[in-house]
Amino acid sequence: MIEKRHMYTxxxxxxSTPSITAYSSPSLTLRQELADHGVPRLGAEAARNAIADWGKQVSDITHLIFATSASGCLPGADWELVNLLGLPRKIMA
Incomplete structure (x- = not known):
């Protein structure tokens, strides 16, 4: 069971858009646009915190594991995260 959800807003x-939080409101498109924009940024913030705790450089990262069910844009949130963190694109291979 899902006990808690988070949303970037x-x-x-x-x-300006109070219907975004109303149950059964017709705001799915707006919510999807928010997720497409916000998911990579939230991921980047979490990754930067993890990298700081790790104590090494971004250039030491060799792989990226990323999963989301909120963002459906192409290129995906993982691609945007790579760009936000300044990782080499080959990390996506």
Whole structure:
């Protein structure tokens, strides 16, 4: 059972589009656009924190494992994450 979900948003967005949090509201497209934009950025923030804890450089990363069921854009959130972190594109191979 899912006990908690998180969503990337801002106070300005919630004020301008209150239906985004309403159950059964027709805001799926807006939510998907938010996920497509926000998922890679949240992933990058988490990755930067993990890298800082790890104590090594971004250039020492050899593989990226990424999973999401929220973002359906192409190129995917994993591709955007690679760019946000400045990782070499060959890491996606």
């Amino acid at each position: 801002s106070d300005d967005l919630l004020r």
